[in-house]
Amino acid sequence: MKAIQATQFGSPSVLKVVDLPDPTPGPGQISIDVSHAAVGLIDILFRQGQFKDVPGMAQPPFVPGLEVAGTVRALGDGVTGFNVGEKVVSMSAGTGTGGYAAVYIAPVGGVVSIEGSNVDPALAVAMIPNAAMAHIALTMVARLAEGEGVLVHGALGGFASAFPGIAKQLGASRVVGTVRPGKLEAAANTKLPYDRIIDSAELPGALAGEKFDVIIDPVGGSLRDQSFALMKPGSRLIVAGNASGDWTHAVKTNDLWLGSMTVAGFNAGAFLPSHPEAIRPGLEAALKAADSGLCDTLFDELPFTKAVTAHERMESRDLNGRIVLTPQ
Ligand SMILES: NC(=O)c1ccc[n+]([C@@H]2O[C@H](COP(=O)([O-])OP(=O)(O)OC[C@H]3O[C@@H](n4cnc5c(N)ncnc54)[C@H](OP(=O)(O)O)[C@@H]3O)[C@@H](O)[C@H]2O)c1
Structure with a gap:
């Protein structure tokens, strides 16, 4: 099969197109003929070697990517509930690798069928895994209650953009996002269900005293420092990246x-x-949100052969929403 391999730690140029043997699913696994593989910031961090000393993390050569959409190719022993040829999306398999490949092996627990839904596979891979994680973070960690207000930093980022739809689905009264000045135009045109998106450089003044019950922060740094002044008593700041x-x-x-x-x-x-x-429950909530139009982020599709460009664009922040790679 065709795949993209990080041949060593380093710049995007370490990504090479390679031919690898087709993998087969073991017990409890599904193999997927990949139509789309999402590119996430974590792929860039792995490729750069940021986690090279963390036990169990990917070591070169490895195939980056942890979210794919495609069709079921084969079922491993003991797998039920899926049919060969069914359209599916898979979230991280745990190792955080293997996605930029024509065939992906997924543990069945992280796979959801999109057969019969209206969700385009490229949008599905861009949003459903992140929306599933957003659902888990909002319900099990932030314990979001109906009627609460939510602030999301880096509002148009891949992971962040999954939060407004899920928060609204869970009954949030209001979801506000922050972006850097360069993303204000994209923010004005987004279809994501934010009530308002503000320039993070204008915090806290632009909020005119508004405070939040839950803040989602995948950005950190000075934005995280500023968040404490925006929290109500009893509120929760979720450090998510x-x-x-x-x-x-x-x-x-x-x-x-x-x-x-x-x-x-x-x-x-x-x-x-x-x-x-x-x-x-996270995957089911994510599919429901995507199917109801609550996850309509922007994404660009690039072929596998442009994986270097995809990583360069992630590093230079030349994107709105997500980049999705296709094997063809
Ligand atoms: N908790 C989890 O399970 C989980 C899951 C997925 C991702 N993550 C983490 O979440 C983070 C984002 O990942 P992603 O895949 O969503 O990346 P992404 O799509 O590249 O988005 C990054 C976001 O952060 C913003 N940003 C970057 N540098 C910034 C800075 N110095 N000041 C303000 N905003 C900045 C970007 O804004 P611009 O577009 O303006 O640059 C963009 O909105 C990463 O740390 C990743 O590891 C965590």
Whole structure:
């Protein structure tokens, strides 16, 4: 099969098109003929070698990518509930690799059928895995209640853009996003169900005193510092990523006491293996949200042969929404 391999840690140019043997599914697994593979910031971090010393993380040569859409190719022993040829989407298999390939092996627990839905496979891979994680983060970590207000930083980013639809589906009264100044035009045209998107450079003034019950922060750095002044007593800040690259950020715990605020981390790679029961409801909620038009993010499709370009664009921030790779 055709695949994209990170041949070593380094710049996007380490990504090469290779031919690999077709994999076959083991017990409890499904093999998928991939039509679309999503590109995420985590793929870039893996390729750069940011996690090279973390036990169990991908080491070269490896195939990046952890979210695919396609059709069921074969079922491993013990797998029921899916048919060969059925259209499906798979979220991370746990290793965080293998997606940029013509055939992907997925544990059945992370696969959802999109057969019979109105969701385009490219949009499905761009949004359903992230929306499933957003559902898990909002229900099990943030414990979002009906009528609460939500703020999402980096509002048009791949992961962040899954939150407004799921928050609305769960009954949030209002969802506000923040973006950097360069993304204000894209924010004005987004179909994502934000009530408002503001320039993060104008915090907190642009909010005129508005505070939130839940803040979703996949960005970190100075934006995370600014979040504490935007939290109500009893509110929850969910630390869900570090797109700013500030690895030294620290929280002053006495401020949490005085403001009666909670800071919680959410990392699907750590959370899901110990909470596998959350995955199926997350995927079902995500499919429902995507099918109802709550997840209409922008995405660009590029062929596998342009994987280097895809990673370069992620690094230079030359994108709105997501990039999706196709094997053809
Ligand atoms: N918790 C989880 O389970 C989970 C799941 C998926 C992803 N993540 C994490 O979430 C983060 C985002 O991943 P992604 O795949 O969504 O990436 P992405 O699509 O590239 O989005 C990154 C977002 O962060 C913004 N951003 C980047 N640097 C910034 C800065 N210095 N200041 C303000 N905003 C900045 C970007 O804004 P611009 O477009 O203006 O650059 C964009 O909105 C990563 O840390 C990733 O590891 C976590």
